[in-house]
Amino acid sequence: MNNQGSNVKKFLHANGHVVLERVDNNYNLRSFTQKEIEDITGGYRIVLGEGGFGKVYKGKLDNHRPVAVKIYKNGTKKEEFAKEVIVHSQINHKNVVRLFGCCTEVNALTIVMEFVCNGNLYNILHCCSSNGNGSIPFPLDKRLDIAIESAEALSCMHSMYSPILHVSTTC
Numbered sequence: 001m002n003n004q005g006s007n008v009k010k011f012l013h014a015n016g017h018v019v020l021e022r023v024d025n026n027y028n029l030r031s032f033t034q035k036e037i038e039d040i041t042g043g044y045r046i047v048l049g050e051g052g053f054g055k056v057y058k059g060k061l062d063n064h065r066p067v068a069v070k071i072y073k074n075g076t077k078k079e080e081f082a083k084e085v086i087v088h089s090q091i092n093h094k095n096v097v098r099l100f101g102c103c104t105e106v107n108a109l110t111i112v113m114e115f116v117c118n119g120n121l122y123n124i125l126h127c128c129s130s131n132g133n134g135s136i137p138f139p140l141d142k143r144l145d146i147a148i149e150s151a152e153a154l155s156c157m158h159s160m161y162s163p164i165l166h167v168s169t170t171c
């Protein structure tokens, strides 16, 4: 583990001990500085969306891999952030975005994760496409596929050593 990686480890140990007592301690996350996050997002140019904890930006790693970068609001508790990072880092499932790393600098708490290219599920389910003869609702068989795949991901998370509680599920 490089020096930066050990910074993340120290941060998670200091702030996430309640969760760490309940999960395997096997996270392998890259550590980013605030400056690197600025570079990855090209100066926070493209906003993908916004959730309860902060804004999500599109970014690109140095190997050109596209990523989603979630910047937590100032005032987010370090313990809350550490808990999310530790739990997310434990999940290894094809239907859950992979966590690549995080920034633990003061007032710059950020996670860097796999980018999902098909947009927001809410829009897919609630916005109809059009074929010129009126709007076409998203097909039922595809809705069922999404429901099944989501349930598989939730089931995997529930089967983990540390039970995961969901406040919201974003797909």
Ligand SMILES: Nc1ncnc2c1ncn2[C@@H]1O[C@H](COP(=O)(O)OP(=O)(O)OP(=O)(O)O)[C@@H](O)[C@H]1O
Residues within 6 Å of the ligand: 048, 049, 050, 051, 052, 053, 054, 055, 056, 068, 070, 097, 113, 114, 115, 116, 117, 119, 120, 168, 169, 170
């Ligand atoms: N990995 C990703 N790839 C592409 N877009 C994403 C990704 N993660 C989030 N987004 C976009 O950003 C929006 C907000 O994401 P976020 O995770 O903050 O939502 P949330 O689950 O409502 O938030 P919170 O957990 O903070 O309440 C999503 O609705 C989606 O449009």
